[in-house]
């Protein structure tokens with residue numbers, strides 16, 4: 381139940397009424413939620429929306445992240461992870477090294493594989509990688525490659541992105557992660573990632589993946605040079621794409637980690653800003669089922685709190701993470717299933733172990 385008198389006092393009764401009856405919020409509604417002095421009031425609305433979708437369930441996955449290379453031709457200015465070829469710290473894993481990482485513990489439900497846009501790894505390598513992973517781990521879902529990598533593979537091969545997607549799906553790709561979206565607005569992109577696919581191209585490839593039968597996640601990198609309006613326009617673009625193709629499974633707001641960037645930024649986001657961004661995302665994205673509190677970027681305690689501010693998923697065990705940690709994220713490298721379940725139970729919710737596409741794996745014990 382939404383306590384309308386609380387929202388009347390805040391001048392947000394009309395928005396609370398929209399949330400109560402499931403009416404889509406406008407960008408201007410989103411701006412008012414960002415401006416509301418009481419973040420707990422915004423969080424309570426988002427919790428109402430997430431409870432309507434998921435009851436008392438909160439999700440996690442037994443997964444493993446693998447980064448196959450940090451060599452990248454894009455050189456995004458916010459990215460602490462990428463290196464040029466030959467630069468100190470540059471790496472590229474062989475197929476055997478990828479397989480060794482994938483199979484080093486018990487089989488995960490999901491393997492998340494992404495990398496930089498390497499100037500010469502051919503598409504055939506990734507087809508072989510997917511087939512080899514599938515042979516080694518037949519029950520593991522392969523969630524690999526962002527829309528930016530797909531655009532890069534297509535350019536290297538001189539073929540259409542739809543052909544890249546079809547070939548990767550045939551080789552065993554089940555799902556794509558949501559990275560590379562950053563902020564779609566061209567005036568932001570030209571300043572933070574001028575060489576990367578445009579926002580329009582990212583959205584086009586996501587839609588193409590959905591039409592090829594590959595569901596994807598989607599992300600937003602916030603807390604750098606963007607404005608609140610840019611965030612809301614980004615969310616609106618995602619939900620319009622979702623109206624058309626329906627293939628987004630989960631949205632992940634990525635809090636910018638500030639160490640080692642070329643943007644000259646040194647102030648990270650605050651916890652309150654993170655919670656507000658998660659809450660407004662839940663309220664705006666009325667057609668995307670899941671919102672992830674990615675503990676790697678948020679830290680464990682804030683990710684847990686975010687489960688009461690609109691998020692319904694914690695991602696997973698992860699095992700090894702480089703992108704956030706090279707930018708100063710001070711979270712642990714990995715969490716256990718027990719840690720994730722305790723985080724969820726600690727806020728009075730029921731843990732549900734899921735697969736990459738959020739199919740339930742088993743009832744939590």
Ligand code: V47
Nearest residue numbers: 458459557558559560597599601634635636637707
């Ligand atoms: O695309 C890069 C972001 C993304 C920084 O789909 C940074 O389930 C914060 O997309 N601070 C990769 N973020 C991570 C990603 C992801 C992670 C977990 C789950 C899923 C999923 C997707 O990380 C990049 C970029 O947007 N990023 N540098 C940084 N300094």
Ligand code: SF4
Nearest residue numbers: 452454455456459462
């Ligand atoms: Fe390359 Fe991705 Fe880093 Fe940009 S964010 S430089 S595309 S690895």
